[in-house]
Amino acid sequence: MSLKNKNLGDIFLTVYTSIADTLTWIQNSVFEGELSEAKLRELKLKIKGIIDQSEDSIIIFTNKIGYNMDKQILGKERMSTDNFL
Known part of the structure; x- marks a missing residue:
């Protein structure tokens, strides 16, 4: 399913x-939780099918x-998060 349009x-x-459905909403667009490697791969594939990777992050x-x-x-990387605290 693609929502690019x-x-x-x-x-x-x-x-x-x-x-x-998988993680706990913390604030704004921040989620946290524990996932197995398989669940993380599944979630990433699902998200890649939804976002426009040339515009969204x-x-x-x-x-x-x-x-x-x-x-x-x-x-797309919008801002560096190298100084994440």
């Missing part, structure tokens, strides 16, 4: 619903153990 509200709602921070965080961007 739909309005921004439809895209946001579809992405929000897809993520909220989804940033995923993963933390396996400890304080080392890995950042993955689906779509």
